[in-house]
Amino acid sequence: MDRVVVVGAGFAGLSTVRHLQRQPVEVTIVDQHNFHTFQPLLYQVATAGLDPADVAYPVRTIFGREPNVAFRHGRAVSVDLGARQLALADGGQLDYDHLVVATGATTGYFAVPGAQDHAMALYTLADARHLRNAVLGCLEAADARPQDFDNGAPSFVVVGGGATGVEIAGALVELLDVAVRRDRLRIDRQRSRVIILEAGDRLLPGFAAEASRYALETLRSRQVDVRLHSTVAEVTGDGVRLDGESLRAAAVVWAAGVTVDGTLAATLPTAHGRGGRVTLQPDLSIVGHPEVFVVGDAGAVPWGPARPEACPQVAQVAIQSGKHAARQIMAQLAGQTTTLFAYHDKGLMATIGRHAAVAQLRRGPILRGTLGWLAWLGLHLVYLVGFRNRVVVLINWFWRYLDWPSGPRLIVADVEADL
Amino acid sequence: MDRVVVVGAGFAGLSTVRHLQRQPVEVTIVDQHNFHTFQPLLYQVATAGLDPADVAYPVRTIFGREPNVAFRHGRAVSVDLGARQLALADGGQLDYDHLVVATGATTGYFAVPGAQDHAMALYTLADARHLRNAVLGCLEAADARPQDFDNGAPSFVVVGGGATGVEIAGALVELLDVAVRRDRLRIDRQRSRVIILEAGDRLLPGFAAEASRYALETLRSRQVDVRLHSTVAEVTGDGVRLDGESLRAAAVVWAAGVTVDGTLAATLPTAHGRGGRVTLQPDLSIVGHPEVFVVGDAGAVPWGPARPEACPQVAQVAIQSGKHAARQIMAQLAGQTTTLFAYHDKGLMATIGRHAAVAQLRRGPILRGTLGWLAWLGLHLVYLVGFRNRVVVLINWFWRYLDWPSGPRLIVADVEADL
Numbered sequence: 001m002d003r004v005v006v007v008g009a010g011f012a013g014l015s016t017v018r019h020l021q022r023q024p025v026e027v028t029i030v031d032q033h034n035f036h037t038f039q040p041l042l043y044q045v046a047t048a049g050l051d052p053a054d055v056a057y058p059v060r061t062i063f064g065r066e067p068n069v070a071f072r073h074g075r076a077v078s079v080d081l082g083a084r085q086l087a088l089a090d091g092g093q094l095d096y097d098h099l100v101v102a103t104g105a106t107t108g109y110f111a112v113p114g115a116q117d118h119a120m121a122l123y124t125l126a127d128a129r130h131l132r133n134a135v136l137g138c139l140e141a142a143d144a145r146p147q148d149f150d151n152g153a154p155s156f157v158v159v160g161g162g163a164t165g166v167e168i169a170g171a172l173v174e175l176l177d178v179a180v181r182r183d184r185l186r187i188d189r190q191r192s193r194v195i196i197l198e199a200g201d202r203l204l205p206g207f208a209a210e211a212s213r214y215a216l217e218t219l220r221s222r223q224v225d226v227r228l229h230s231t232v233a234e235v236t237g238d239g240v241r242l243d244g245e246s247l248r249a250a251a252v253v254w255a256a257g258v259t260v261d262g263t264l265a266a267t268l269p270t271a272h273g274r275g276g277r278v279t280l281q282p283d284l285s286i287v288g289h290p291e292v293f294v295v296g297d298a299g300a301v302p303w304g305p306a307r308p309e310a311c312p313q314v315a316q317v318a319i320q321s322g323k324h325a326a327r328q329i330m331a332q333l334a335g336q337t338t339t340l341f342a343y344h345d346k347g348l349m350a351t352i353g354r355h356a357a358v359a360q361l362r363r364g365p366i367l368r369g370t371l372g373w374l375a376w377l378g379l380h381l382v383y384l385v386g387f388r389n390r391v392v393v394l395i396n397w398f399w400r401y402l403d404w405p406s407g408p409r410l411i412v413a414d415v416e417a418d419l
Numbered sequence: 420m421d422r423v424v425v426v427g428a429g430f431a432g433l434s435t436v437r438h439l440q441r442q443p444v445e446v447t448i449v450d451q452h453n454f455h456t457f458q459p460l461l462y463q464v465a466t467a468g469l470d471p472a473d474v475a476y477p478v479r480t481i482f483g484r485e486p487n488v489a490f491r492h493g494r495a496v497s498v499d500l501g502a503r504q505l506a507l508a509d510g511g512q513l514d515y516d517h518l519v520v521a522t523g524a525t526t527g528y529f530a531v532p533g534a535q536d537h538a539m540a541l542y543t544l545a546d547a548r549h550l551r552n553a554v555l556g557c558l559e560a561a562d563a564r565p566q567d568f569d570n571g572a573p574s575f576v577v578v579g580g581g582a583t584g585v586e587i588a589g590a591l592v593e594l595l596d597v598a599v600r601r602d603r604l605r606i607d608r609q610r611s612r613v614i615i616l617e618a619g620d621r622l623l624p625g626f627a628a629e630a631s632r633y634a635l636e637t638l639r640s641r642q643v644d645v646r647l648h649s650t651v652a653e654v655t656g657d658g659v660r661l662d663g664e665s666l667r668a669a670a671v672v673w674a675a676g677v678t679v680d681g682t683l684a685a686t687l688p689t690a691h692g693r694g695g696r697v698t699l700q701p702d703l704s705i706v707g708h709p710e711v712f713v714v715g716d717a718g719a720v721p722w723g724p725a726r727p728e729a730c731p732q733v734a735q736v737a738i739q740s741g742k743h744a745a746r747q748i749m750a751q752l753a754g755q756t757t758t759l760f761a762y763h764d765k766g767l768m769a770t771i772g773r774h775a776a777v778a779q780l781r782r783g784p785i786l787r788g789t790l791g792w793l794a795w796l797g798l799h800l801v802y803l804v805g806f807r808n809r810v811v812v813l814i815n816w817f818w819r820y821l822d823w824p825s826g827p828r829l830i831v832a833d834v835e836a837d838l
Contacts, residue, residue, distance in 0.1 A: 034559060035829045051472040058828045060602035070603075073559035092563055140453060140492035144511055183479035184489075395814075409477045410454045 001026045001068075004329060005086055005094050007076045007264055008102035009036045009059045011315045012296025015322030016100045021066040023330060028094060030086070032075040034058055037125050040315060040380060043164065045128035046253075047171035048136065048409040052125055076103070076264045081289055098291050098329045101265050101278070102322060105297040105313060108259035108275065114235035115159075119254035122164060131253065135175065136411045138250040143185045153191035154250035157240050159232050161198025162205065163350040165255035166215050169196045170353040172253075173222050183409070194223075195247060197230040197240070199256075204358070206312055207348055211358040214368050218352045232256075258297065258313060265298035273300045277310060283338035284325055290332065293325035304342035311343050315383075320344065351376045420445045420487075423748060424505055424513050426495045426683055427521035428455045428478045430734045431715025434741030435519045440485040442749060447513060449505070451494040453477055456544050459734060459799060462583065464547035465672075466590035467555065467828040471544055495522070495683045500708055517710050517748045520684050520697070521741060524716040524732060527678035527694065533654035534578075538673035541583060550672065554594065555830045557669040562604045572610035573669035576659050578651050580617025581624065582769040584674035585634050588615045589771040591672075592641050602828070612642075614666060616649040616659070618675075623777070625731055626767055630777040633787050637771045651675075677716065677732060684717035692719045696729060702757035703744055709751065712744035723761035730762050734802075739763065770795045 002025050006013050009031035020027050038055040045052055063069040074088040079099065086094045107121035120134060121127045138154055146152030158169045172194045179185045196203075196219065202212040203219070203226065219226050234241040239249035260266050260276030270286045271279035277300040280286065284293050284301065295301070296318035300310035311317040320343060328338040349372075351357035357372040359379075367375050381394060421444050425432050428450035439446050457474040464471055482488040493507040498518065505513045526540035539553060540546045557573050565571030577588045591613045598604040615622075615638065621631040622638070622645065638645050653660040658668035679685050679695030689705045690698035696719035699705065703712045703720065714720070715737035719729035730736040739762060747757040768791075770776035776791035778798075786794050800813060 033830065034555065051470055053470040053472070053829060056829050058602070060604070061828065064601050064603065072563060074563055088563075090560075090564065136453065137492075141509075144491060144493060144507075145509065182483050183477070184483065185479070409480065410472060410475050411452065 002097040002329075002333060003028070003095060004098045004100065005030065005096040006100040006102060007031075007086065008104055008296070008298075009033070010039070010102060010104045010296060010318060012104070012298075012318035012322040013100070013102035014062065015319045016102060016295060016326045017063065017069055019323050019326030020329065021063065021069055023068065025068065025098075025329070025333070027069045028072050029059060029063070029069065030072045030074055030076055030088070030094065031059060032073075033125075034060065034071070034073050035125075036062065038383075039123070042122055042125065042128040043168045043171055045125065046122055046131040046135070046168065047175045048132055049171065052129055055128075056125055078267050079264070079292075081269070081292065084291070096291075098332070099293070100322070100325050100329075101268065101292070101294045101298055102296045102318070103260075103264040103298050104318075105258035105260050105275070106262055107254060108257040108261075109254065110256065112232055112235060112256075115232070115254060118235040118237055119159065119252040121254050122168060123258065131251070133411050134251050135172070136409060139176075139179050139185050139187060140411075142187050142250070146186070146188075149187075149250060150191070150248060151188065152186060153188040153193075155193040155195060155239075155248060156251050156253065157247055157249040158194065158196045158253045158255055159235075159240070160254070160256035161196055161200070161203040161226070161228070162255065162257075163348075165196055165198070165253075166203055166219065166350050166352060168253055168255060169194050169219060169224050170222065170351070170356070173224055174353050178409075193225050195225040195227065195249070197232060197242070198226070198228050199231045201228055203228075204350055207350070207358065208360055208366060210366055211348075211350075211360050211368075214358055214366075215350065215352060218356050222353065260298050263298060265294055268292075268294070273310065275313075282308075282340040283328055284321055284341050285328070285338070290338070293328065295321035295325050301343070302341060305340045314348070316346055317343060349376050349379065421516040421748075421752060422447070422514060423517045423519065424449065424515040425519045425521060426450075426505065427523055427715070427717075428452070429458070429521060429523045429715060429737060431523070431717075431737035431741040432519070432521035433481065434738045435521060435714060435745045436482065436488055438742050438745030439748065440482065440488055442487070444487065444517075444748070444752070446488045447491050448478060448482070448488065449491045449493055449495055449507070449513065450478060451492075452544075453479065453490070453492050454544075455481065457802075458542070459802075461541055461544065461547040462587045462590055464544065465541055465550040465554070465587065466594045467551055468590065471548055474547075475544055497686050498683070498711075500688070500711065503710070515710075517751070518712070519741070519744050519748075520687065520711070520713045520717055521715045521737070522679075522683040522717050523737075524677035524679050524694070525681055526673060527676040527680075528673065529675065531651055531654065531675075534651070534673055537654040537656055538578065538671040540673050541587060542677065550670070552830050553670050554591070555828060558595075558598050558604050558606060559830070561606050561669070565605070565607075568606075568669060569610070569667060570607065571605060572607040572612075574612040574614060574658075574667060575670050575672065576666055576668040577613065577615045577672045577674055578654075578659070579673070579675035580615055580619070580622040580645070580647070581674065581676075582767075584615055584617070584672075585622055585638065585769050585771060587672055587674060588613050588638060588643050589641065589775070592643055593772050597828075612644050614644040614646065614668070616651060616661070617645070617647050618650045620647055622647075623769055626769070626777065626779055627785060629785055630767075630769075630779050630787075633777055633785075634769065634771060637775050641772065679717050682717060684713055687711075687713070692729065694732075701727075701759040702747055703740055703760050704747070704757070709757070712747065714740035714744050720762070721760060724759045733767070735765055736762060768795050768798065 006029045035056040041055045044050040109115040142149035142154045180189045203215045278294040297313040347361040355370045357376040359367040359372045359375040425448045454475040460474045463469040528534040561568035561573045599608045622634045697713040716732040766780040774789045776795040778786040778791045778794040
């Protein structure tokens with residue numbers, strides 16, 4: 001049987017494997033983590049609305065009943081396209097007949113000085129835990145030693161006004177409210193600010209103008225300080241420096257974008273486009289290697305045959321491109337020609353907090369407010385991998401909704417912090 | 420109003436504060452973690468049966484509705500008994516009129532060479548996560564590189580045959596079974612061993628002989644290699660060295676005991692007994708300082724007026740001694756004399772796995788097997804702090820019971836492991 005190696009257990013990799021299970025191929029899925037991360041909800045882990053385990057699911061569990069699927073825990077470092085061999089960081093090697101690279105992207109700092117050292121990313125589960133510990137830790141520190149935090153008014157800066165930036169800013173405001181009202185942390189809520197910095201002229205670029213406007217109005221009504229046309233010149237240990245102004249911040253969240261540089265896909269000896277995304281054939285294979293596909297965020301996945309520009313790096317594209325690669329592999333095995341990828345845009349969604357989200361569906365009006373929030377909630381629950389997670393996430397959300405004094409506001413570090 | 424400072428948010432500290440809430444005193448509870456840890460279930464976090472958040476609960480949430488209770492996040496480093504002042508590691512100070520030291524104990528390595536460096540403790544939530552990551556990580560590594568793990572048969576050594584040792588050994592066996600049967604990890608289950616080393620002549624010292632015998636038989640029937648009269652001479656990076664024999668182990672779990680040394684209680688300038696426990700007056704205060712009480716594991720809490728020897732370091736003693744200290748403070752404020760502590764022994768429990776536990780109640784027969792397990796399950800659910808945790812823990816357990824292919828078998832580190 002032909003051996004298919006899928007690298008990456010994100011949306012794209014899982015989608016590929018799902019469409020190869022119970023097919024006459026031997027599939028190995030490789031990831032440096034032993035779990036899939038449901039990235040759209042990482043911001044809730046970072047703001048203590050959900051637990052890490054609510055948004056993570058072991059890969060072995062997902063494919064536990066699929067005899068033709070094996071999992072290999074490890075970090076892939078390079079591909080020998082000639083020998084058809086994948087090399088892993090622990091010295092292991094995997095031979096393949098078909099390779100699907102679904103290694104996603106990483107946080108892009110765009111060479112902004114200090115950003116990588118001082119800002120906190122929100123792309124992996126470890127990032128989310130790290131950010132949560134930092135935010136909760138600094139609220140406790142401001143309660144205990146107000147003189148060190150602008151007289152008890154710690155502020156938070158979010159860099160980037162895309163969906164991730166909007167979501168984390170909205171959730172940080174809710175967390176501050178809970179911290180003061182329920183946890184009785186003695187911070188000066190009036191002077192504590194959440195500031196969102198967007199270089200462009202509107203929030204949620206890529207969404208319709210109406211959605212951008214709604215996000216701006218809603219965030220401002222919730223006392224988020226939204227600054228458009230604001231470019232960060234430097235991130236320091238104290239906050240950020242803009243052109244001509246400095247903002248003090250207890251924590252800087254970096255939600256300004258992603259890059260494929262530094263991932264396995266970047267090492268492929270083929271053309272790369274913006275953000276390091278791999279240039280693809282219309283069937284999502286790479287030039288000269290019909291047995292190698294790149295799917296999800298890692299590839300410049302074309303919208304379709306008549307529209308070669310790259311799709312946005314969102315979950316829907318990852319899921320659809322993964323499925324497409326799986327289908328092409330089966331077609332090749334059957335001696336058929338491959339078909340061209342075409343993206344079916346189902347819409348975009350972003351949430352700003354309780355009872356406030358925008359859902360821009362392909363047809364029909366833009367949903368917003370409570371209706372948008374319910375649409376967002378339902379869709380995310382449906383897509384969450386695994387029934388157990390769905391139940392637990394639902395309970396957690398239900399609790400938050402009822403305003404019960406719960407929520408996993410824990411500061412849990414691997415290493416005991418030196419308090 | 421008099422200021423009461425309670426140091427430590429374990430069972431003893433929480434119990435103290437619970438009995439001071441809504442009383443005419445100003446209470447501050449201090450802990451280096453912002454959460455209470457339900458220690459009896461840490462072994463389940465370590466073996467991936469429960470999530471860290473299932474056994475932890477934020478202190479601020481627990482006392483969110485108690486206006487006379489404040490939380491201070493910080494590590495207490497010393498007490499000035501003359502000035503009645505507690506010093507914190509971050510430079511903060513707390514003045515008190517009454518002090519309750521409930522700082523518990525830490526893992527005791529008893530100067531065994533290599534133990535602190537190579538063995539893994541199971542006393543804090545960070546310990547439990549660390550152990551889980553190590554165990555799951557080594558199972559994955561053994562799957563990927565069997566040659567590095569005794570040809571695919573990693574073994575685990577548990578040092579100490581008390582309740583913690585018995586529980587973790589039983590849970591490790593179940594984890595290995597799940598790893599092979601459900602997760603299809605390619606490890607040699609027949610040759611993979613869980614070995615428990617106990618220096619004394621029986622497991623569960625402190626329990627009745629019948630309970631010890633049941634634990635021994637049950638663990639052996641589940642293929643645990645139980646070795647009595649086994650003293651560890653050294654722990655190495657490869658395993659443990661006994662007198663005349665070496666055992667290879669992928670991980671060594673240290674469940675051999677605890678010590679008060681290294682904690683705040685150890686710094687008190689008063690007499691200390693075995694394991695560093697603070698010698699106490701019959702009312703649980705310290706000599707010459709009727710305003711200072713030591714409760715829980717940190718103190719040598721006497722059984723009662725007629726029986727001055729120290730109680731075991733278990734949750735019941737912590738809860739009862741904490742309550743007693745709170746009552747004495749209120750008595751002192753009312754100008755009354757303090758009363759002597761007397762421990763009401765409600766029994767002991769230990770679980771060995773699904774459908775197997777011993778519950779040795781004060782009266783009546785020793786419950787074991789499924790009945791013991793149900794008693795253990797019910798009691799732990801009742802005592803788990805917070806309704807939300809109870810519901811989620813119940814769901815997790817229900818799932819495990821039904822043998823569904825779930826369970827939080829995640830390897831989540833703060834720092835990306837260098838795979």
